[in-house]
Each structure stands twice: as C-alpha cells, then as structure tokens.
Amino acid sequence: MISQNLALYNWNNGVIMIAIFALVCIVLVGILINFMMGGKKADNTEEEEV
Template identity: 80%
Template sequence: MISQNLALYNWNNGVIMIAIFALVCITLVGILVNFMMSGKKKEDTDEDQ
C-alpha cells in the first residue's frame, strides 16, 4: 500500500532543464540571425582602389 504512493522518478528537474536548454538554443539562433541580417553589405571595391 505504501509502495503505491512512492514516486519512482521526479520529472520536474528534467522538464526544467529541457526548458532552459530550449531557451538557450532559441536565444543563440536569434543572435545568429541578428548578426546575419545586420552585416555590412559588400559593395564594389573598384571605387576604393
């Protein structure tokens, strides 16, 4: 009877770690897209020479 109330595994820690990992991944992808969009466009180099 007591063994029915015994939790074999607590999923809370795993769910929190997966959520943090997903948040970090989304943040890194956002930073990467931001760098790609804000990069300077390469113009003609004939004017510089």
C-alpha cells in the same frame, strides 16, 4: 499496493533543465539571425587592374 504510489523519479528537475536549454537555444538562434540581418553588405565594386 504501496509500490504503485511510490514516486520512482521526480520529473521537475528534468523539465526545468529542458526549458532552460530550449530558452538558451532560442536566444542563440535569435542572436545568429540578428547578426545575419544586420551585417554589412559586401561591396564588390573593386577596380580591376588591366
């Protein structure tokens, strides 16, 4: 009966680590999208030598 009430694992630390990891992933994806949208357009109007 006592073993049913015994907490074998504390989930708080794992939940906090998963939340931090998800936050870091979201920030990195946001930075990547920002770089992709704000980059300079490639200018392909170079004169060709004949």
